[in-house]
Amino acid sequence: MITPQVDLEGLVQLRRDLLASGLTDPQIDRLVRAKVLKRIRYGAYVAYETWESLSIDDRHRLLARAVRARAHSSTALTHVSSLVERGISLWGFPLDVVHTTRTDSGQRAGRKRRDWVPHRGILGAEDCEELNGVLVSTAARSAFEVTTLGGVERGLIAVNRLLHAKAMTMDEFTEQAAAHRDWPGSLTTNLVTHLADSRLESVGEDRFSYLAFRQGLVKPEPQFDVRDEQGVLVARVDFAWPDLGVFLEFDGKIKYERHRREGESLDEFLMREKRREVLVCQITGWTCIRITWADFARPELVATRIRKVMAARNSGVA
Template sequence: MTTQNWQQAKREQRHRMMLTAVAATRTVDPVFSHVSAAVIWGIPVVGPHLDRVHLQTAGRSVARTKNGVVWHHDALEADDVVEMSGMLVTSYERTLVDLARTLPFASAVAAVDHGIRARRSPDGLGVIVIEKERLLEAVAELGRARGVRPARASIGFADARSASPGESISRANIHVLRFPAPDLQVAFPRADGGKDVADFDWPDHGAFGEFDGFGKYFKAEFTGGRPIAEIVAEEKARENRIRKHRPFGARWDWPIAMRPELLRRELLDAGLRPLA
């Protein structure tokens, strides 16, 4: 790993570099867990939680947290550990449960929303499907273990209709701010027979909401090579069509989604009010 590679890498790529370095120092294969397992599985980790590598001791309590490695001492069942990309890692289900137990509410919701949507496995060999009810059962099986209560809260709030981590973080913070719960991924008919889908909809308040990540304007997989000006113009036309159905609207990006006080201001400006 060179300094240049590190500087150019994204946060998940940097964490993978850290995983590789930690694995190389062990005399036996470590079991990666929590946010480290999430990176291997492709589960989004929102927030400053990737600065240390997380390992499981399979119930042993002799290890300590040091040198950038966090050791967890929870007991593991045989099916809680699988091999992925040549590494031992907690299973998809166990990883989601551990994230729900340990991450802040909004970050946990983003992880679980992602986890309960059917998707291709990272190795491309199959489809991963985890039912929300099964995650709640897995939490119940932990009894009074640490983090069970927040895990029940974040898993219970999870919704597979959230289409991105940014939408999940937004929805969680809308809940924390006590604004009315929005409908998700609501389609509005267009005159040409098509549909415009809004991320959030409050029909009783005549309002809609949109989370705008930077990807739709800059990443090739979203832009299709089109110029930014064209994409912005299309988004504006789309918003104008939605406003025929919902006259009040709010748009926000990552910096606002991550800061509840800023998100609150956007929602108030759209005519929404917190519940009593």
């Protein structure tokens, strides 16, 4: 899901601009202490109320603008920062660090800072575009970039979110991977390419798909349609093992927000979801497994429980 972006144009105020307006450094410091201004990073500020109103993602976007305001004009947002600028849901990446790459090849990347990683590499004209008023790496290039930062699960989630949002195609991603096969970290890219699936609809589903792979579970079928005796679609479950008579639903905040009807309370939604689960069980005769975000902290236990349900189904006990 791509999040609508807040317009951040003109919000960053540099120290030199504040000084030009008549303020002194001691006055700027007092405004920061009084929570009138928020220091985003050294030499860059924003109205404190504005900062407090922003989401974590939009704070990263504002930090990125503060970085670019003092960086070389050829600096583009890349890696994680490019994806955040696109409104792509991520997991596991710290958002207090901005990632950039310069488009003028042959120049030194610059020194890594606490809040800024200027990457080396060649970013050609075909690999970048302007988005929301800033220069960013393309979706497919960004997808490849984040897979090199370490961790299959984090990279897989980013790639799946881009694929599901139709921000790129699988062919575009594999072309980037092939073009940069000698980059450090590209072995992770190869595994992500193998596991990527555009059908998954949320970060929670991405994480369960990866859990199933890591724990050696039978590969489930995502977004499985359940139809009644007349062939009418009555539900689409998150994952299913049709041959084993088991389906799985991930309970997360995004599902509640996406599927709750206008004016429907959380209790009403949960009751409707329970009736839906019962109906699916009655139509199919299958067993339902539900997991939550907290279950990802104990993947081995989750996998063990799923295997027990499958074994019981296979033996005819359930």
